Amino acid sequence: MPVDMASRRRPRRARSEAPTIPRHxxxxxxxxxxxxxxxxxxxxxxxxxxxxTGATLACQQRLWAVAAQASRxxxxxxxxxxxxxxxxxxxxxxxxxDGLSAQLNAAWDGAAASRRPGRRIEIAVDYGGASGxxxxxxxxxxxLSPREVVQRHTAADYIVYFIGFQPxxxxxxxxxxxLATPRxxxxxxxxxxxxxxxxxxxxxxxxxxxxxxxxxxxxxxLRLFEPAADPPTLLQPGDRVRFVAAxxxx
Amino acid sequence: MIEVVRAGQLNSVQxxxxxGSRHLxxxxxxxxxxxxxxxxxxxxxxxxxxxxxxxxxxPCELLFRDAGRIALGGADFAATLDGRPLxxxxxxxxxxxxxxxxxxxxxxxxxxVALAGGIDVAIVLGARATDLQAGFGxxxxxxxxxxxxxxxxxxxxxxxSAPTSSPPSPSVARSPTSASAAARRFGIRAPAYCxxxxxxxxxxxxxxxxxxxxxxxxxxxxxxxxxWTLTPHSNRMGFRLGGPVLARKKGKDLPSHGVLPGxxxxxxxxxxxxxMADAQTTGGYPKIGVVIQSDLAKLAQLRVHRQLRFVAxxxxxxxxxxxxxxxxxxxxxxxxxxxxx
Numbered sequence: 366m367p368v369d370m371a372s373r374r375r376p377r378r379a380r381s382e383a384p385t386i387p388r389h390x391x392x393x394x395x396x397x398x399x400x401x402x403x404x405x406x407x408x409x410x411x412x413x414x415x416x417x418t419g420a421t422l423a424c425q426q427r428l429w430a431v432a433a434q435a436s437r438x439x440x441x442x443x444x445x446x447x448x449x450x451x452x453x454x455x456x457x458x459x460x461x462x463d464g465l466s467a468q469l470n471a472a473w474d475g476a477a478a479s480r481r482p483g484r485r486i487e488i489a490v491d492y493g494g495a496s497g498x499x500x501x502x503x504x505x506x507x508x509l510s511p512r513e514v515v516q517r518h519t520a521a522d523y524i525v526y527f528i529g530f531q532p533x534x535x536x537x538x539x540x541x542x543x544l545a546t547p548r549x550x551x552x553x554x555x556x557x558x559x560x561x562x563x564x565x566x567x568x569x570x571x572x573x574x575x576x577x578x579x580x581x582x583x584x585x586x587l588r589l590f591e592p593a594a595d596p597p598t599l600l601q602p603g604d605r606v607r608f609v610a611a612x613x614x615x
Numbered sequence: 616m617i618e619v620v621r622a623g624q625l626n627s628v629q630x631x632x633x634x635g636s637r638h639l640x641x642x643x644x645x646x647x648x649x650x651x652x653x654x655x656x657x658x659x660x661x662x663x664x665x666x667x668x669x670x671x672x673x674p675c676e677l678l679f680r681d682a683g684r685i686a687l688g689g690a691d692f693a694a695t696l697d698g699r700p701l702x703x704x705x706x707x708x709x710x711x712x713x714x715x716x717x718x719x720x721x722x723x724x725x726x727x728v729a730l731a732g733g734i735d736v737a738i739v740l741g742a743r744a745t746d747l748q749a750g751f752g753x754x755x756x757x758x759x760x761x762x763x764x765x766x767x768x769x770x771x772x773x774x775x776s777a778p779t780s781s782p783p784s785p786s787v788a789r790s791p792t793s794a795s796a797a798a799r800r801f802g803i804r805a806p807a808y809c810x811x812x813x814x815x816x817x818x819x820x821x822x823x824x825x826x827x828x829x830x831x832x833x834x835x836x837x838x839x840x841x842x843w844t845l846t847p848h849s850n851r852m853g854f855r856l857g858g859p860v861l862a863r864k865k866g867k868d869l870p871s872h873g874v875l876p877g878x879x880x881x882x883x884x885x886x887x888x889x890x891m892a893d894a895q896t897t898g899g900y901p902k903i904g905v906v907i908q909s910d911l912a913k914l915a916q917l918r919v920h921r922q923l924r925f926v927a928x929x930x931x932x933x934x935x936x937x938x939x940x941x942x943x944x945x946x947x948x949x950x951x952x953x954x955x956x
Contacts, residue, residue, distance in 0.1 A: 405825035408877050408905030409933035413825055420870060432638070442634045445873030447897055452873030454637065457908070457934050458941075529871060529897030532640040532749050536871060536897075572640075573749055590640075592739050592751040598639050 402473050404466045410442075410457040413450060414469050420449040422538065425526050429602050430476035431469065438468065446527040446602055448536065483524070483603035488570065488585050490561050492518075494614025496584035501615075503546045503563060503580050511615030517541045518582065523568070523606040533572040533590030533598035537606060540568045552578030559585045561608065583608075616680040617730065619763040620714070623675035625851075627745040628734050628753035628765070629727075630666040636740045637896045643876055644744040644752065645892050647851060647915035648689050648725050650940060654806065655688030655729035657947050658706035660770065665733030666743035668759070670726045675717045675759070677728070679709045683767055684731035684797075690723025690809075690916060705802035723809060723916040732767035747851065748893050796952045803947060808913045816842045817917055820910050820928035820936070824879065824902035826869070834861040834885075838903055839925055843887070847919050851893040853880075854914065856923075860885035863901060874898040877906040889914065909936035 407413045414431070416424050428451045432444035435453050440460035445452040455465060492515045493500040504511040523537040530536075545566040553576065556562070560571045562579030571577065572589035589599045600606065629652070632645020646652035646669055653663035668675075673692055679685075686706035687694055694701045694717045701707060701715070703726060709715070717726060736743050736754055745753025754763055827835065837859040848855040861881050874880070878890045880900035889906055890898075906914060907928055917923060948954060 406822065406905075406930060407825060407875070407902065408822055409907060409930040409937075411875055411905075413872060415825075415872075436638075443637045445638045445896060447872035448870035450870065450872045452875070454634070454875060457930070458937055462930060527871075527897075528638065528640045529873065530640060530895050532636075532746075534640050575748075590749070592641075592746075592749070596639075597636075597641075597740060 402470070404469055406462060407452060409462075411452055411454045412462060412465060412469065413452045414473070415450045416473075417449075420526075422524065424449055425538075426603070427473065427476045431472045432602075434472045434476070435469065438465070441465075445529070447529065448526060483605050485605045485607070486600065487607050487609050488561075488587050489611040490519075490583040490585045490608050491612040492561075492583035492610055492615065494612075496612075496614070497561070497582040499549070499562075499580035500582045503544065503582055504615075506546045507543050509543070512613060514544060514582065515610050515613050515615065517544055518568070519608045519610050521607075523608075525600050525602050525604045525606060527602050528598060528600065531572050531575060531590075532592070533600065535569055535589070535600045535604075535606065537568055540566055542566065544568070546580045548578040549580060552576055553581075556581065557584065559587065561585060583610075617765040617767070618678040618680060619676075619759050619761055619765070620678050621674050621676040621716075622759040622761045622763065623670060623717070624672040624758065626668060626670045626672065626675055626759045627747060627757070628666050628736055628743060628759075629669040629745060630733075630743045631664040632744045632892060633740050633742045633746075637873065637875070639740075640896050641740055642746065642748060642894060642896055643892050644746045645742065646725075646727065646744075647892050648727070648912045650806070650808070650909075650912035650943075651689035651725070651916075652727045652729070653944055654704065654803070654947060655686045655727040656733070657944060657951065658686035658688070658704070658801075658803070659684055659729040659731045660706075660951065660953060661729060661731065661733050663944060665729065665768070666736060666753075667730065667734060668728040668765075670717050670728060671724065673717045673719050677715045679713050679715070680711055681767075682708070682710050684708050685715065686729045686731075687726060688729065689726040690720040692717035692720050692726045694718070694726075702802060704805055705800065707800045708798055720918075722918075724918055725915055730765075730767040732770045735766040735768040746893075748895075799952050801952065803950070806943065809916060816922040816924040817913065818926045819914055819923050820907045820933070821879065821904040821925045822907060822928055822930060822933060824904045826901035827903055829863055829866055829901050830881070830903055831862050831864055834859075834863070835903075837861060838887070839927060842922050842924055844922050845917050845919050849919060851891055853891055853894055854889040854917075856887045856889065858886070861887065861903065869899050869901060871897045871899050874902070877908060877911055878902050879904045879906065891915070907933035907936055909933065909940050 403415045435444040440456045443454040504514045523539040525535040548564045556577035558574045560581045561583040562581045564579035629646045632643040656665045687703045739752045750756035841859045843856040843858040846855045846857045
């Protein structure tokens with residue numbers, strides 16, 4: 366019943382450029398070949414393109430390039446990157462999904478990894494204490510001191526893979542695997558806005574107060590989302606983020 | 616100017632919501648029953664996407680400080696205007712000093728109060744809808760409170776002498792040019808989708824989702840053949856359904872991906888969630904199906920503890936349903952007292 370719109374005729378091609386592996390990625394695949402993307406319908410007004418196995422930075426960069434093109438096509442309402450995938454929303458009474466799929470495949474084939482020069486953004490964070498009530502739990506889990514956790518968290522260059530979950534919320538690649546900590550068994554009813562957390566292998570910063578299960582290690586005063594501003598989000602895919610310890614209560 | 620005397624709960628300014636900002640993490644917001652909003656707007660002389668009040672829990676009492684026109688769409692809240700019953704799908708003039716009260720939904724879940732001229736609040740990220748999750752848009756990014764005041768936007772007189780070949784501009788609110796037209800009280804027959812289907816499980820058309828094949832054959836059968844109950848853990852973000860546990864074949868977790876209203880997710884516990892207007896923009900749960908856009912209005916009017924079942928549908932049928940909806944709206948628009956002859 367599901368319609369697989371991936372073109373079956375083109376042979377796989379080996380890529381000549383080696384994918385850039387994120388520095389601390391836990392999935393280290395030396396894959397040279399990019400798999401053919403698979404495109405599925407997501408209702409009558411959306412398509413989801415899945416890039417294939419292994420979420421690499423190079424693959425994500427290619428998706429950014431496809432998203433940038435697709436957002437300019439007639440009748441496309443939005444292009445939403447995810448982790449290794451891209452959802453295109455369109456007017457179902459104006460656009461033909463088969464035609465759009467073909468365009469997506471062509472765009473993927475032709476897309477070089479987006480060379481958009483991501484901006485470098487530093488985010489000042491107060492770690493530990495009341496700002497980071499789970500810092501000690503993360504340290505215990507990692508077998509490190511809280512200060513060492515802060516050192517490792519601030520040492521990395523993170524890349525914004527995509528924005529989702531909340532307005533302006535960045536999904537960051539590059540967390541030191543040593544800091545990966547399972548989500549809290551008991552999510553908090555309220556996570557204050559600006560909280561910096563770790564959830565599994567991901568790290569991020571909550572733009573808005575919300576319920577959440579991440580381990581909170583610090584807090585920042587930076588506003589990641591300002592609806593009246595242009596652009597309304599501080600971060601966008603491709604930006605490079607560093608956390609800087611303003612205060613460490615540990 | 617309209618004064619909110621009693622606000623009720625979960626009632627907010629909504630229009631058709633935000634398209635085009637999902638890549639920023641901004642959800643759609645907007646009316647859960649877009650069809651009822653569109654009709655109420657047309658009855659009030661507005662473009663279909665003007666901002667109106669979405670009422671979920673009464674009592675909600677509005678005091679009109681200025682003359683104007685209102686129209687009701689969606690669920691029947693036993694509304695009264697100065698104590699006189701006002702049925703849903705009716706359009707009436709209001710005089711300064713009149714009070715409109717919506718009580719409790721007798722059938723259906725959500726009503727729309729459209730004001731001629733639309734509700735005038737700032738456009739943020741392309742819409743006047745309240746984003747209740749992120750706290751912006753609409754009136755202060757929140758539900759209505761007693762003491763709030765609302766303004767209606769401007770209206771332009773329709774040119775009743777316009778040649779019949781030029782259709783009215785879709786973006787301008789119309790007002791009748793003659794005193795008699797301005798005094799008209801009129802209504803339309805309730806649209807078919809509001810029947811509620813009495814006791815039979817409400818059929819909801821669904822396109823199979825990309826992850827349909829990740830579910831066991833038994834789970835797939837249970838999804839399509841089962842009777843599902845709308846649980847009380849349902850809100851503008853998503854409707855949680857109770858029914859057979861849908862077991863997934865073993866496999867890796869899905870990477871986070873863009874989702875949209877209508878997507879039916881199945882978390883590990885095996886009970887489906889239908890994403891609605893305020894759902895987050897990304898998710899990680901398998902997507903077994905997607906409710907067609909036309910049937911989201913029907914679903915939005917389903918009362919808690921009522922039942923539904925899923926009916927398989929393809930993209931062509933989904934598009935045809937949207938075309939039918941559009942035709943219905945054009946027929947209503949053509950029947951308005953201010954439509955060109």
